Amino acid sequence: MGKTPKHQPAEAWSGKPLLIGIGIMYAFIQLTTLTRVYALNYLDNLNSPSSEIIRDRLIATIVGLTFIYLIVTISRYFLRRNWPGFRIIVAHMLMVVPITFCWYFVFGRVALWFCQVFQDCEQNVDDLVYGYLLNANTLTMVYLLAVAVTYTYYYVRRDNENQLQQSKMETKVLQARMKMLRSQLHPHFLFNTLNSVNSLMDIDVKKAQVMIVDLADLLRKVLDWKDTQKVTLKDELSLLQRYVDIEKMRFSEDLSVDWEIDETVTDVKVPGLLLQPLVENAIHHGFSSDHLELQIKIAASRENGHLVLRVSDDGQGFLEEEKEAIFEQGTGLQNTRERLRTMYDKDFRFDVYNTHPGVISEVAIPIRKKE
Structure with missing residues (x-):
């Protein structure tokens, strides 16, 4: 032998x-x-x-x-x-x-x-x-x-x-998978934001120019996170604020966003770009011919050793028969669920449900002292 x-x-x-x-x-x-x-x-x-x-x-x-x-x-x-x-x-x-x-x-x-x-x-x-x-x-x-x-x-x-x-091999595979999922978010996020810029060009060129500058700053921050799987909630909310500012510029007074953040959880590590797809999904599906104005609430709190993140809106919601397939219809929610499953296995919760009116997207992940 x-x-x-x-x-x-x-x-x-x-x-x-x-x-x-x-x-x-x-x-x-x-x-x-x-x-x-x-x-x-x-x-x-x-x-x-x-x-x-x-x-x-x-x-x-x-x-x-x-x-x-x-x-x-x-x-x-x-x-x-x-x-x-x-x-x-x-x-x-x-x-x-x-x-x-x-x-x-x-x-x-x-x-x-x-x-x-x-x-x-x-x-x-x-x-x-x-x-x-x-x-x-x-x-x-x-x-x-x-x-x-x-x-x-x-x-x-x-x-x-x-x-x-x-x-070690499983860790390398996990890291490769996380990078792949993150890389899927970047073009998806960029495509949707550029659509927003394009829509504004026909209405207000100056606002569109300002939006492009904001978008450049936002993308620069996203690229800074390319090799970082987890960031503090404070940094995640800071990036999300830039995205919200871009969307508010597009929808003007028709979109309002409220923040309800427990300051004791701002140092908790979360997957980077976790909340942006949820807010994007709320905006994309919240507006309709019957809902010309949209109010979004972003909340973060500590519950039973977990960080609970909620993105809720008062928009049109979705049909009950669509609930089972909601995670398969869009890249944002599907990608978010896969990232959470990869990083936390079964120790997480991700729910999306109707509140009539509106929808709540809720994520619960464990708060770990050392990360």
Whole structure:
């Protein structure tokens, strides 16, 4: 099989925490073994010096940690090679006996050498094979434990890294989607505003010129937000005021706009250009042959941990049978709903309903302390 992909970060294979963890576990095993050997020495009247017992356990710990490092290194090698599970199991089954035998052999020779140096224990050489068979179960269990902990550690780490990469990819996709939705608003907004300018050209050229200047300022601000998904409500209302001024210049006294803003929520972050489509929709659908004047009210308040934004008008409204399809009929409302869904998942509310006369568009989004 192939080696670990080059793009995988080197720190993904850092074994320091793993080795420390296994080392602590093995040291604890040797500590419990020390108490067992000491108890057996007392109960069987073996009269072995305490120094010998302690020294043997220290030697066993050092030699054991050396071989555990070897086992972990081999296991990591298999992981890098991306071997299939069956092949890894067979490889460990073939290696467990020779590695644990070498483990026992090295421990026995080192312990014997210390006996010869300190001359505080019997310098006899036990039968190597039978001595190994006597300790094979313990050595094999430690070998398997080291392998199991190693694979568990790295598979969990791999899973966490994959989740992190997936989260990053989802974030990039989300950002791309938000930019796409924002980019859809710009030409739609510009097209409708230019229509307003065009309508005014036949009535009052000077007002149309002033409107074009205001439109340039407005577009400059919109372009400043091209890479910003969220702005403060204060900035959103400031931009909306410029749009309202343009529309009031077009409709003159026929359009009036009232503001009811709770000052305690002006620092809350909201999606940029959230309110403009709602106001534009109210103007576009509010005027009719039966409603030659239009009053719009823009409100912002705090309710149950949410920022609630309302755009209401006293215009013609819509037919009840059109309610189900209202989000599919225009770019503004449809785009707004998709942006809210993308940014807040299910933690938002966006309703449009008749009030007879007029319509209310209401958005509720969570107030988050850190954004």
